[in-house]
Amino acid sequence: MPITRRHTLGLVGATAGSLILPRHIMAQGKRRSVTIAVQKVTNNNTLDIWNEQSNVGERVFFPNLWEGLILRDWMGNQGPVPGLATEWQRLDDKTIELKLRQGVKFHNGDELTADDVVFSFSDERLFAGTEPAGGKTLYAEDFKPQNAKELPAGVPGVARRLWPALRGVEAVDKYTVRFHNATPDMTLEGRLYAFGSQIANRRAWDEAASYAEWAARPITTGPYMVEDFRPDVSLTLVAFDEYWNGRPPLERIRFVEVPEVASRVNGLLSGEYDFACDLPPDQIGAVNGTPGLEVQSSTIWNHRITVFNTQNEILADPLVRRAFSHAIDRQAIVEALWGGETAIPAGLQFDSFSTSDMFVEGWNVPEYDPDLARDLLAQANYKGDAIPYRLLNNYYTNQTPTAQVLVEMWKQVGLNVEIQMKENWDQIYAPEGDKGVRDWSASNLINDPITPLVVQFGPNGEAQQKRDYANDEVNQLCSVMETSVDKAERKRAITRLLEITEREDPAYTVLHQNAVFTGLKSDLKWKAAPAFAMDFRASNWTA
Amino acid sequence: MLKFTLAKLARALLTILLVMSFAFIVLRLSGDPAQIMLGPDAPQDAVDAFRARWGLDDPLWQQYLAYLKQIMTFDFGISMRDQSPAIDLVLDRIPATLALTIPALLLKIAIGIPAGIYAALHRESIADRGVIMFAIFGFTIPSFVLGLVLVLIFAVTLGWLPAGGQDGWEYAILPIATMSIGGIGIFARFTRSAMIEVLGQPYIRTAMAKGLPWREVVWKHALPNAAVPIVTLLGFMVGALIAGAVVVESIFSWPGIGRLIVVSVANRDLAVVQCILLVIAASMVMANLLVDFAYGVLDPRLRHGHAAH
Numbered sequence: 012m013p014i015t016r017r018h019t020l021g022l023v024g025a026t027a028g029s030l031i032l033p034r035h036i037m038a039q040g041k042r043r044s045v046t047i048a049v050q051k052v053t054n055n056n057t058l059d060i061w062n063e064q065s066n067v068g069e070r071v072f073f074p075n076l077w078e079g080l081i082l083r084d085w086m087g088n089q090g091p092v093p094g095l096a097t098e099w100q101r102l103d104d105k106t107i108e109l110k111l112r113q114g115v116k117f118h119n120g121d122e123l124t125a126d127d128v129v130f131s132f133s134d135e136r137l138f139a140g141t142e143p144a145g146g147k148t149l150y151a152e153d154f155k156p157q158n159a160k161e162l163p164a165g166v167p168g169v170a171r172r173l174w175p176a177l178r179g180v181e182a183v184d185k186y187t188v189r190f191h192n193a194t195p196d197m198t199l200e201g202r203l204y205a206f207g208s209q210i211a212n213r214r215a216w217d218e219a220a221s222y223a224e225w226a227a228r229p230i231t232t233g234p235y236m237v238e239d240f241r242p243d244v245s246l247t248l249v250a251f252d253e254y255w256n257g258r259p260p261l262e263r264i265r266f267v268e269v270p271e272v273a274s275r276v277n278g279l280l281s282g283e284y285d286f287a288c289d290l291p292p293d294q295i296g297a298v299n300g301t302p303g304l305e306v307q308s309s310t311i312w313n314h315r316i317t318v319f320n321t322q323n324e325i326l327a328d329p330l331v332r333r334a335f336s337h338a339i340d341r342q343a344i345v346e347a348l349w350g351g352e353t354a355i356p357a358g359l360q361f362d363s364f365s366t367s368d369m370f371v372e373g374w375n376v377p378e379y380d381p382d383l384a385r386d387l388l389a390q391a392n393y394k395g396d397a398i399p400y401r402l403l404n405n406y407y408t409n410q411t412p413t414a415q416v417l418v419e420m421w422k423q424v425g426l427n428v429e430i431q432m433k434e435n436w437d438q439i440y441a442p443e444g445d446k447g448v449r450d451w452s453a454s455n456l457i458n459d460p461i462t463p464l465v466v467q468f469g470p471n472g473e474a475q476q477k478r479d480y481a482n483d484e485v486n487q488l489c490s491v492m493e494t495s496v497d498k499a500e501r502k503r504a505i506t507r508l509l510e511i512t513e514r515e516d517p518a519y520t521v522l523h524q525n526a527v528f529t530g531l532k533s534d535l536k537w538k539a540a541p542a543f544a545m546d547f548r549a550s551n552w553t554a
Numbered sequence: 555m556l557k558f559t560l561a562k563l564a565r566a567l568l569t570i571l572l573v574m575s576f577a578f579i580v581l582r583l584s585g586d587p588a589q590i591m592l593g594p595d596a597p598q599d600a601v602d603a604f605r606a607r608w609g610l611d612d613p614l615w616q617q618y619l620a621y622l623k624q625i626m627t628f629d630f631g632i633s634m635r636d637q638s639p640a641i642d643l644v645l646d647r648i649p650a651t652l653a654l655t656i657p658a659l660l661l662k663i664a665i666g667i668p669a670g671i672y673a674a675l676h677r678e679s680i681a682d683r684g685v686i687m688f689a690i691f692g693f694t695i696p697s698f699v700l701g702l703v704l705v706l707i708f709a710v711t712l713g714w715l716p717a718g719g720q721d722g723w724e725y726a727i728l729p730i731a732t733m734s735i736g737g738i739g740i741f742a743r744f745t746r747s748a749m750i751e752v753l754g755q756p757y758i759r760t761a762m763a764k765g766l767p768w769r770e771v772v773w774k775h776a777l778p779n780a781a782v783p784i785v786t787l788l789g790f791m792v793g794a795l796i797a798g799a800v801v802v803e804s805i806f807s808w809p810g811i812g813r814l815i816v817v818s819v820a821n822r823d824l825a826v827v828q829c830i831l832l833v834i835a836a837s838m839v840m841a842n843l844l845v846d847f848a849y850g851v852l853d854p855r856l857r858h859g860h861a862a863h
Contacts, residue, residue: 054821055591056636065593141599163637164607165592168600223637242636243817244720244809269718269807270816273702278717281709435822436594437585451594467595476598 042250044263045535047286047545048275052268056242057226060207061137061166066313066543069206070288071246071266073544076233077209080109080128080188081200085540086551089312090366090458091204095123095232099203104195104496107203111186115255117212118236125182130213132180132190137162137170143193144175160222172466173207173456195496201367201457234259234548244268260552279304279530286545287530291408292350298530306530307539308352312361312455313525314463315407317417319517320446320479325398329516330391331426335448336377336513336520338384338424344416345523348409353526358513359464361455368498369460371506376521377513384424397429398447401439404432410450413522440477452525460505465489468518480518485511562846566839573835574625577828578618586610587634587822608634608824621828630832631825635818640825643814644833648796651803651810654726655795658733662791665734666741667784673742674749675772685742692739701732701805718807729806733799737791744787748780755779781852789845793838797830 051067060068060077074085082094096109115123134140139162176193183189190199202208215230228237232255235248246266250259267284269275276294279287280301290298295306319332326332341355357374364370402414414430421428428448433439439449453463466472469489474480484507491504512518529539536553540546588604589596605611609620624631630641673685708728709717716725752758753776761771791798800812807813811830818826 054593054635056633056638064595161637164604165588165596165600168597168603169592171599172597221637226636241809243813267719267807270804270813271807274705274718274805274807277702277705277710281705281713281717283709283717283719435585435590435820437589439594440589454595471597473595473597 042260042262044265045261045285045547046265046267046283047288048269048278048284049266050268050270050272050275050289052244052246052266053242055163057163057223058229058237058240058246059163059166059226060209061170062163062226064169064206069543070545071248072209073206073542074233075235075248075264075545075547076231076237077229078232079204079209080111081204083204085542085544085546086538088366089363089455089541091200094204095128095210099200101199102189105192106189107199108183108187108189109203111188112255113186115232116253117215117230117232118251119212119215119230120253121212121214121230123210123232124185125188127210127213128188129180129182130216131210132174132177132208135160136211136216137166137174138177139167141167141171143171143178160216160219160225162222170207173202173205175471194494196493197496197498197501198457198459198461201459201461205456205462235261235264238263257549259547260549261547264547276530282532285532285535288527288545289408290528290530292348292352292528294530295350295352295528303533304530305533306528308526308528309539309541310353310524310526311542312363314356314359314361314453315413315522315525316359316451316453316519317522318449318451318474318479318519320448321481321518322478323398323445323447325393325396326447328391328393330387331393332517332520333377333514334384334387334391334393334424334426335421336517337380337387338421338426339377339417339520339522340379340420341376341523342379344413347416348412349523349526352528354524356521356524358509359453359519359521360460360509361458363455363458364460366458369502369505371502371509374506374509381424384426388425393425395425395427397427399445400428400430400447401433401449402430403435403439403450407450407452408525408527414450417522442478446479451519453519453521460508461492464505464508464512465492468512469493474518482511482516482518485516485518558850559847562843566843569839570832570835574828574832575618577831578621579614581822581824581827582610582614582617585822587824590820590822591634604634625832630829633823633826635821635823635826640823640829643826644811644829647809647811647814648833650720650808651796651799651812654729654733654799654802654808654810657726658730658737659791659795661730661734662737662741663788666738667745669738670742670745670747671749671772671777673746674753677750682746685746689739689743689746692736693743695736697732697736697801698805700735701728701802704728704732705805718805720808725806725808729799729802729808732802732805741784741787745780745784748783749776752776752780778852782849785845785848785852789841789848792844793841796837797834 049067049070052071053063053068054065055063057063058076060072074082078094080094080096081091081099084090084092095112095115097112099107099109102108111123111125111128117123130136176196178191178193181189181191192199210232212230216225219225227240234251234254234256236251237246238249239245239247245268248264250262252258269278272291272294275284275287276290276298278284279298290306298304298306317335319326319335321327345351345353345355355376358376360370360374362370400414400418403410405411418428418430453467456462468474468480468485470486488504488508492501495501495504513520527543531537538551586605587608588601588610592600592604609617630639632638633640633643669685673682676682705717705728708715715727719725758771758775761775796811799810800815802808803810803812804816814826815830818830
């Protein structure tokens with residue numbers, strides 16, 4: 012082809028243009044996409060934060076899709092940072108007022124207003140007419156559904172667990188909202204950045220023909236929006252360029268469901284996936300040993316615990332439960348089964364409690380002391396009768412091998428514990444037959460010791476509802492934790508709660524902190540958060 | 555013939571009813587979907603509301619009668635997981651499974667049967683030994699091992715094919731290969747055995763003694779008589795077209811009916827599991843029915859109620 016003057020001028024113009032254009036605009040066409048292999052995309056086949064309160068849900072929702080008024084600092088101390096609200100203040104012990112960030116766009120182009128916040132905490136969306144503890148619902152007349160949808164049956168109960176006493180949200184003006192609680196609550200701010208308190212677009216809800224249709228493509232304000240969701244197969248998020256906090260660094264994030272560990276690892280090794288999540292600890296070496304790949308480990312805000320059933324004749328004696336606690340060499344479990352890649356926490360506490368000054372310094376798990384355990388059993392006059400241990404097959408990472416190790420450790424001090432394999436949680440909880448010990452985990456949902464101790468072991472917690480445990484003093488202290496606004500009194504209450512539930516009348520014993528392992532290509536400039544959540548915002552991705 | 559057909563149809567319907575009833579009872583006795591689906595931390599209010607919404611707190615016999623009534627009107631229920639009609643979820647997945655199982659079945663037939671015939675006709679030869687070795691390898695190696703080995707070779711080491719997923723025709727190659735290899739071995743071995751047995755029959759010797767050409771003896775006398783056990787095997791494999799890929803679909807992350815079974819059973823998504831089992835039972839029963847009719851065509855003695863010798 013002959014080079015004409017026009018061609019030459021065009022070439023020169025293009026070259027000059029490329030030199031003048033700002034770098035970030037040039038980079039706009041170069042965003043990469045990533046494929047992430049996960050064991051499950053969602054458990055319940057929806058993208059509704061209230062219907063998918065699970066670890067796998069946390070991974071696909073936060074912080075890429077759903078956002079709240081206050082955000083969790085995923086890459087930092089998990090403390091609160093401004094999100095869709097720029098500032099907030101307490102009006103009294105029961106009321107908090109928040110100023111909304113102006114100019115925030117939803118994925119459908121709507122601007123975020125107080126109306127969307129009101130809707131996100133309404134009867135129609137969440138509570139379905141359930142009354143708050145200690146009061147009556149406010150503003151119910153404002154929430155008449157325009158297009159009634161049947162909520163999943165479990166949603167109101169799950170919502171009331173996080174917001175037991177919320178009377179309603181008041182739209183003061185277009186950009187100001189007030190949360191009204193029926194009872195004094197020190198943890199309202201914490202509840203606002205917990206899993207579930209994120210904001211949905213009201214118009215999208217009204218326009219959806221059904222709950223299922225809405226929940227497959229919720230309209231939110233996050234940096235990525237749903238492009239395609241194929242239940243049990245994949246979820247593709249695509250960049251939302253009008254995101255209030257800057258242009259997202261990735262074009263697409265594709266979560267693909269690969270249930271088999273070997274298949275996830277093979278896909279990572281073959282280059283098909285950029286990330287492989289939920290790797291068991293025994294795969295870390297294989298992936299780390301492959302050039303171009305690495306494993307990032309994260310201890311997450313979830314502790315593995317063993318729960319005692321005090322209805323059991325033998326376990327009714329606190330001395331026996333204490334013996335269980337002192338017979339466990341936790342460090343050996345962490346070294347042998349986790350390759351030392353997780354930690355033993357300070358009892359049922361999380362480092363994040365220090366952000367609200369509620370961390371009890373000097374507290375720790377019961378020390379490993381087999382002699383003490385034997386002595387306690389002798390004092391309890393334990394005769395070696397069998398104690399059942401209902402066990403699921405690796406619901407938690409390393410669950411079965413941990414159970415086998417525990418049974419041997421208990422055997423060393425004279426405890427006769429018999430594993431009974433079960434298929435699901437209903438069989439674990441079934442009231443028929445003898446119960447003894449079982450596995451559980453405890454999560455820190457808000458940076459306050461109300462979660463997990465009060466929520467899981469208090470009067471309304473699962474442990475008491477399932478009749479595993481009961482203690483009057485514990486219940487009184489839980490009430491203090493839930494309603495007192497005196498920080499010193501609350502600190503005393505949590506200290507005493509730990510003493511009772513971990514030493515005097517044990518409800519559980521902490522084993523170790525949980526951890527997750529993510530395999531990835533080494534050239535990706537991304538860091539794993541201490542959580543299941545995977546942060547793909549610009550602040551955690553340097554191209 | 556009408557009596558034969560009606561008897562077979564009645565038996566097929568009874569089989570489907572028994573499968574449905576068995577699935578209904580076993581599923582409900584093996585765990586409450588509310589606790590399983592809502593998780594170990596679900597508050598009691600949520601569990602109670604879930605049970606009430608899905609009628610799980612009614613007596614079992616009431617639930618069973620309601621289920622039968624539903625089925626009579628072709629209402630297969632709603633998924634507890636995402637509130638979609640169960641039948642839609644199931645029908646949505648069947649094409650993906652058939653995209654694997656039909657090509658795999660065709661490969662099994664196209665390679666396994668000729669290989670078995672060839673081995674039988676060249677008994678004790680190297681080719682025969684080779685076919686036997688391949689057959690034993692094929693049907694003894696578990697599909698989850700074979701699948702992973704194929705992935706290791708063709709995806710990880712050579713990088714020729716994807717390791718899993720469903721984004722194009724190339725994604726189906728390894729799953730189809732995994733499913734075919736075992737079936738080819740089974741077909742080859744069955745065909746070889748059936749052919750060897752038939753070739754030893756007196757009527758084959760008679761045909762040879764009459765001076766019929768070898769090719770004609772094989773095609774007209776040996777093969778039709780060896781077909782009955784092969785058709786039986788074929789019936790099993792056709793019946794398993796929908797349900798026969800559970801393991802392979804899990805290994806290759808293939809979104810078919812097998813994956814849906816695993817997930818739905820784990821979550822006790824009752825309507826979906828029952829719907830899948832109904833479809834599987836119907837396909838299995840239908841395949842058996844076709845095999846029974848094929849027997850009648852292949853061996854008229856069966857059609858008229860006489861035993862074959």
